[in-house]
Amino acid sequence: MADKKATLKVDGIEEVLELPVYEGSVGPDVVDVRSLTGKGLFTYDPGFVSTAATESKITYIDGAAGVLLHRGYPIDQLAEKSDYLETCFLLLHGELPSAEQKETFVSTIKNHTMVHEQLSHFFNGFRRDAHPMAIMCGVVGALSAFYHDSLDIHDEHHRMVSAHRLIAKMPTLAAMVYKYSIGQPFMYPQNELTYSENFLHMMFNTPCEEKKISPILAKAMDRIFLLHADHEQNASTSTVRLAGSTGANPFACIASGIAALWGPAHGGANEAVLNMLNEIGDESNIDAFVAKAKDKEDPFRLMGFGHRVYKNFDPRAKVMKQTCDEVLAELGMEDDPLLKIAMKLEKIATEDEYFIKRGLYPNVDFYSGIILKAIGIPTEMFTVIFATGRTPGWIAHWNEMISSDYRIGRPRQLYTGYPKRDYPA
Ligand code: SDX
Numbered sequence: 001m002a003d004k005k006a007t008l009k010v011d012g013i014e015e016v017l018e019l020p021v022y023e024g025s026v027g028p029d030v031v032d033v034r035s036l037t038g039k040g041l042f043t044y045d046p047g048f049v050s051t052a053a054t055e056s057k058i059t060y061i062d063g064a065a066g067v068l069l070h071r072g073y074p075i076d077q078l079a080e081k082s083d084y085l086e087t088c089f090l091l092l093h094g095e096l097p098s099a100e101q102k103e104t105f106v107s108t109i110k111n112h113t114m115v116h117e118q119l120s121h122f123f124n125g126f127r128r129d130a131h132p133m134a135i136m137c138g139v140v141g142a143l144s145a146f147y148h149d150s151l152d153i154h155d156e157h158h159r160m161v162s163a164h165r166l167i168a169k170m171p172t173l174a175a176m177v178y179k180y181s182i183g184q185p186f187m188y189p190q191n192e193l194t195y196s197e198n199f200l201h202m203m204f205n206t207p208c209e210e211k212k213i214s215p216i217l218a219k220a221m222d223r224i225f226l227l228h229a230d231h232e233q234n235a236s237t238s239t240v241r242l243a244g245s246t247g248a249n250p251f252a253c254i255a256s257g258i259a260a261l262w263g264p265a266h267g268g269a270n271e272a273v274l275n276m277l278n279e280i281g282d283e284s285n286i287d288a289f290v291a292k293a294k295d296k297e298d299p300f301r302l303m304g305f306g307h308r309v310y311k312n313f314d315p316r317a318k319v320m321k322q323t324c325d326e327v328l329a330e331l332g333m334e335d336d337p338l339l340k341i342a343m344k345l346e347k348i349a350t351e352d353e354y355f356i357k358r359g360l361y362p363n364v365d366f367y368s369g370i371i372l373k374a375i376g377i378p379t380e381m382f383t384v385i386f387a388t389g390r391t392p393g394w395i396a397h398w399n400e401m402i403s404s405d406y407r408i409g410r411p412r413q414l415y416t417g418y419p420k421r422d423y424p425a
Pocket of ligand 1: 358
């Protein structure tokens, strides 16, 4: 039971309403407003700025302090000491795996990396120049047409099989999307490769030539996947939860998350950052773009800047910048012109009162695109990379909800339309 209470006096309602207040292990308390419907009241919170939609144990964010914890472990420590598949296990199961558990998990993922051969026919229906995210929405949703043996969402084993299949197959599908766009044959996954080596193999090797995958690029790819793995109740994760609350199968729920992630205000920002840096073109143009971003009459916003939760800095951006420096140095690309524009833009913006006052700093998307470009991944594939990295987070939240005593999500509204009126006689 809640020890703390909130009291609410509402004009027009005689009684003083008492609402339970719950404490988390860390972070803000929450006021339980479920009883308000019975009093003929709704809460009003467009954009869910101050709404806790669920209880969760997976990820904690402190926006003011720039803290991001996955099952309690800080993101910078995971980025330095862990790897992507170990972080996937952590998000799914709540604890870091033992050496034996990790070996089993890695082997399980490896043995699910191939997709049903008939899935490759789905691609032929798309134009070669289709946006890669349009294809990903389609082919990931289509996975439910192939895996009927793991769709009982109330069976824990089925949920884990679906989780393994999704984590394993996303890189394969992502690489297929890229190969289809450049007219090259699909490459099959190779079980002797690591997760990130395999992805780069499927992206850049061909049947005519199988180059050894650079360990530098594989490590950078693994770090990028890890930094995108989960992020609390963001727009796409909330979409996955809402879709899951209806009982939809996990493949359909992840497809809904991919669709939500596509928007430039969310996961589409990494692609938009590169397009913006290319449009700026030269450091001499930065001031004009910063002015546009501050102009209320201009819809332009500085892509890769700002965040609903982080108001000082995004801890992922710090690690991403460090990775960016490492990768470009190791590739001899320290003088990358886009990096120079990005660093100058960051300096100008973070010293500008408009951005400081609004707590606008580089977010996870600001530097990731420069690394992806250095790895050789085309800009329109960036959000596909984000979706691939975020899959364990989406599926962990879906699994946490389905394992709990959940209800279908069904928000209400403040109605300001016409009251009842009769059809003209
Ligand atoms: C991701 O939620 C998550 O966790 C998402 C994510 C994840 O891992 O899942 O972290 C991934 O989506 C990162 C964000 C990527 N998006 C971008 O980089 C696009 C650019 N950023 C903005 O669109 C914006 O900052 C948002 C969408 C990220 C946040 O929007 P909010 O919280 O609704 O903030 P807001 O629109 O209310 O802005 C507050 C003020 C406004 O000015 P005022 O009306 O107060 O004068 O800040 C301004 C905004 O105009 N503002 C910006 C700006 N972002 C906000 N002005 C210029 N450039 C910007 N980028």
